[in-house]
Amino acid sequence: MTPEHARELIEQTLLDIVPDADLAALTQGVDIREELELDSLDFVALVERLSERAGLRIEEEDYGELRTMDSAVRLLTMHAAGSSA
């Protein structure tokens, strides 16, 4: 999975949960949960959909990787690399 594909997938999933989210604000180092005010239920929904779409199982230990957009993209490109696109 390419970084561009991963980023697009993450942005699409975020929009599912917060339809009017301002994705531009998620610049380098910005905490996604704080910026979009995601509570634990939103976050578990985000993880569930990302796992489905990326075809990989995101464990609770990996939650730290989903803090910022860059780290999330890295997580997907690395782990989902092996999975079929």
Add this chain to the structure above:
Amino acid sequence: MPSLGADMETGTLLEWLVKPGDPVHRGDVIAVVDTDKAAIDVECFTDGVIEQLIVEPGRRVPVGTVLAIVGAEPAGQAPAPGPAVTTAAHVTSPLVRRLARDQGVDLAGVPTAGPGGVLHRADVEHLLPRKRDRMPAAADHLAPAATRRAMRASPMARRLAAAAGIDIATVAGSGRDGEIRADDVRRATQSGDRPAVPNLVRVGGTTAAPTATAPTATAERHPDAMRQAIASLMTRSNREIPHYYLTTTIDMTAATAWLRARNRELPVSERVVVAALLLAATARAARRVPEVNGVWVDGELRPASSVELGLVVSLRRGGIIVPVIADAAARSVDRLMATMRDVVERARTGHLKSSELTPPSITVSNLGDQGVESVLGVIYPPQVALVGFGAVLDRPWAVDGMLGVRPVVTASLAADHRASDGAVGARFLNHIDRLLQRPEEL
């Protein structure tokens, strides 16, 4: 006397077609009876011999009264089980027995007017106190028209006056005929509320947000309608409810470890978040402490029969809505998780069902999600408690004298001092703590 029609209560015996000593067979017509509608033949349902004609022609008797006794056939056939029941002293019909039972009359002692010890309805009725003279004279309980007019106050005005402890009669009515309205009472009590302030929500389920199915744009043009509703609710809550606050810090090591291990086995879609455990523990604890699970109405605590758990949900465009999870104490952690996800998602898209907005018996605020350490909430009237959970954070923690780092959560209770006092509140929070130490039993 057989029942020969749906609404037949009594019948008049017109004539006998048999006399004592006559043999009779099943299906023979033995008498004719008048039923106010027509003369109808009366059949005999047994074979036997007429022994005695009890009721003489011309008499009106209730359905079920024994008209005659059919003796056994000489061939020793058992006497026919006639409809009447022979008690020791009297012969009574089901109708008479039911009347007696309803009116609480002991049949044994009732003198019988008819021959042969047959008890008739009239015998029972004349024992009952006559109803007519016990009715109060119709006129006296209607207040004379004049005084009634002077006091034209709306029910709400009366309630506000009573709540504010002032005599409604002293309030000047601004209506055309001197009607007294809520605003008049507010002005009288100078409670400072602007007359136009929306009145407070009396029923729980503080939804102020219009449901999303409103197609017209106007619903959006008045976001402050919700803000005002919340504002007035909070002011009333603080004014009317004597709050007391308790907080405790709960070691979440066992809970988070159990959860993490369990989630690893479950598919991602069934993963359970900490909030579900906190709800489960609160619901179970609330079931055990009625003083925090109910409503304060008309000066007394009314404990709820089940735990109707209100969940404070913050809406994306600001404002809050408090859907209720019915009978939360009886739901497993998994079902609470599923229900919570479903209800919160629908709350945010405005698809709550009206049944989910019924008054909760206790409410939980879970602002911990937003990283706040502890939450001191304001109770939603008429409830008597609000539980707040902060975020689960790693904190230094002493265990058997050794210093370590442990995940902990601050749980707070805002409670109504009229309904419970500190000791009860503390017992409630400690119970939540104990439940969270053995998450597998939740």
Add this chain to the structure above:
Amino acid sequence: MTAQATAQVELTYREAMREAMREAMTRDERVFLMGEDVGRYGGCFAVSMGLLEEFGPERVRDTPLSESGFVGAGIGAALGGMRPIVEIMTVNFSLLALDQILNNAATLLHMSNGQFNVPLVIRMTTGAGRQLAAQHSHSLEGWYAHIPGLRILAPATIADARGMLWPALEDPDPVLIFEHGTLYNVSGPPPDPSISVDITSAAVRRAGRDVTIVTYGGTLSKALDAADELSAGGVEAEVIDLRVLRPLDDATLLESVTRTHRVVIVDEGWRSGSLSAEISARLVEHAFYDLDAPIERVCSAEVPMPYALHLEQAALPQQADVVAAVMRTVDSRA
């Protein structure tokens, strides 16, 4: 025949109901439409136009003029495993089928102790306002809302016209859908298919804090116009669209009334024994101590609907009547 533009900018109420029927018949082959002139003629109000050509005479059945006959047949077919949609041209003719609707459709499940369900949907046009005079202008949905065992719907918006039919067909009990005659030509943006439409709750069409206007079906637009007029005068009216006339969504009504403390009910039925009477009674029973003014009702005049336009308009509830009623609740000096 209205042009069936593919990229539809606007959708009429009639097209929304037609689309709903087409979707239902496509999704479930047990669903079929039966009624007078629903097939070749395309429906007395052109709602079922084109369905005969698409689904054939077996599933779009023109019936003889035998309301009791074909409504009873609808009940029997529902008992027999089908999911019929029976169209009675107007509520005025439904009186000929009242015995079947009341004594069979509404009663069978209870009387048979739960053995027989009647999953039947009956659609009929209702209401006045098109100078059809007394026999063709009745508004009797309130009668049907009196009968236990029936669910009564009054779609007032395009979204409800499009969305209510499918859940109604899925309901194992008989559902009656009343479509106000003046709504068929109303057009609006096509409803968002992702938003599911329920057939259980009322809807707050306009939030407001000073008074609650309760209405349904053909009088919703008049209530909303009255609310706008009132808003200019500083009175914010909340408008509730009942959507479901039985069972009534008491919770939504009470929640609103306990906030606004003033109520105006707008009902095109005759005042005596009308649905507005029932709603008023419930509010007095459950929100008595929150009422700051007597409940107002704006209903049709209790007359056989006259033909002449000026008389008919005088007999029907109008925007001005609603505004006047609201003002009586807000300021008793009005």
Add this chain to the structure above:
Amino acid sequence: MTTTAKPAKNATTTHRSRPGVDRRPRTTEFEMLRDMTRIRRFEERCVELYSATKIRGFLHLCIGEEAIPVGVMRALTDDDAVVSTYREHGHALARGMTMGALLGEMFGKQSGCSGGRGGSMHLFDAARRFYGGNAIVGGGLPVAVGLALAEKMRGTNNVVACLFGDGAMAEGEFHESANLAALWHLPVVFFCENNLYAMGTSLAREHAQTDLALRAASYGMVAWPADGMDVLAVVDAARRAVELARSGSGPCFVELRTYRFRAHSMYDPDRYRDKAEIEQWRHRDPIPALTEKLRAAGVLSDDDLTEIEAEILTEIDKAVAEAEAAPEEPVGDLTRFVTSEPRREQ
């Protein structure tokens, strides 16, 4: 002066001569005799129970018309559907519903086939596709047409038997139903039990054209009369009509000419019929008629009759005891099934 029909033969209570040997021939005629007798004895007991206020409300008996339920139900399969009227005890028993279910219903008990909610006029049994009695004269006809419409649209080859009286022929719903059924070639058989009276109104005072079969034929369906007092004739007519309807050619109408020996209902003084007419019809009582035929053919003995009566008496007594012992529906369930129960949350 109404007298109930005497039992076929004055059953003496002699002891069965040869215990253990079951030599009864299993011919269908024998079964039909037993079924008709079973209906008659059941309804005779209902008269007693009504007089003793155990059964309330309205009670409509079919004594005298037993050939029709026995004959018609024999022509149907388990998958066919039956729509009846308030004079339905015979139809229900012949369709296979138990005496306990019927008496429980008339006693208003929970053990009744409708849970005690319907009473004598509203007996329902989904398993046997018995879509109930109907207290509205003609009310069942459109429903039967609808059931047949469903059978046709679902491509089954089931038939719907719709039973009703001559009174219903004057209802608008007969006209609408007959026309719809013929127009859409539906598999429904209209069995008209013409007992010459619509409650107190004789045939000639309720119909301008009293040839009911002729009237039905005018709707474009096959229609013919048959002797409703001869169970063999009824079976034959019913079979032909059901086969015709099952073939898909459309509805049929069979006018079964019959007579009820008792009043319209327990509430009817029956003054509108003269006794001579009743006596005259008694001579065509379907039960003694079949009894004589079987006796003449040497397939029926006194012992057989005694055994039939004893079996039926036991069955009735058991049903009465069951009904009396059965509980009433708890008042708390009053509103159950007004609408369907919401699907249980998992």
